[in-house]
Amino acid sequence: MRKLTYLVATTLDGFIAAPDGGFGDFLFEGDHMAALIEQQPDTVPTQMREPLGITGPNKSFDTVLMGRSTYQVPGGLPSPYAHLRQYVVSSTLSDTPADVEVVSGDVLAKVRELKAEDGLDIWLCGGGKLAAALLPEIDRLVLKVHPVVLGRGIPLFDGEFPAARFALVETQAFSTGVVFSTFTKS
Incomplete structure (x- = not known):
């Protein structure tokens, strides 16, 4: 059975x-980016x-699931992940490629x-409301924690949901201060 992975900064x-x-406060340069491209090119x-030299078949994911706000991020593309099967969860969006x-x-069904x-696994790209709704089906969390404090914004999980426990299986720290932490459902 395929797994649902919430991989998010x-x-x-x-x-x-x-x-x-917006994502302007996140770090987009440094050694963590090279690791992301190598480990999660999908x-x-x-x-x-192509400009980053990513070729070949998908490595981990063949499907991406995102909320409407993630899909319609300012400056976004109409088909941002054409190399994956793309699903957008929305009750109002109708005009998509x-x-x-x-x-x-x-959405749970x-x-x-x-x-x-x-097939390969499913990537939950965002956002917080969708992640909260799908928490019962999330098998793995991959958090790219940036050394930034915003004080407010869109939460990692936004809404009411039952408590869920995850076990840490891997941590990778970078000179940029970004830490990748992988958790699986306990």
Whole structure:
């Protein structure tokens, strides 16, 4: 069975974006970026893959799931991850390219359906409300913790949800101060 992985950048105080949805305070240069490209190349937007030398088949994921705000981030692309099956969860979005499917119904049922299929894993790209709704189905967390404190913004998990316990399985620290921590559901 495929696994759902919530792989996301976060601040020290648990925000995945600024209040306006921006990412300007996150670090986009340094040794952690080289590690991300090597370890998780599937998470690099399609238009950046070739310039970064990313070729070949997907390594970890063949499907990406994102909330409407993550999909419609300012300056975003209409098909940001064309190398993956793309799903956007929204009850209001309707105008997307043919390779982006909108999920407007029961997202938990859709994720369970996707997990039952053959293939690589599913990447939960964001956002916080969607992560909270899908917490029962999240098998793995990969947090790219940036040495930044925002004080407010879009939380890693936003909403009401039952407590869930995860076990730390790997930590990788970089000279930039970014730390990748991987957790699996206990």
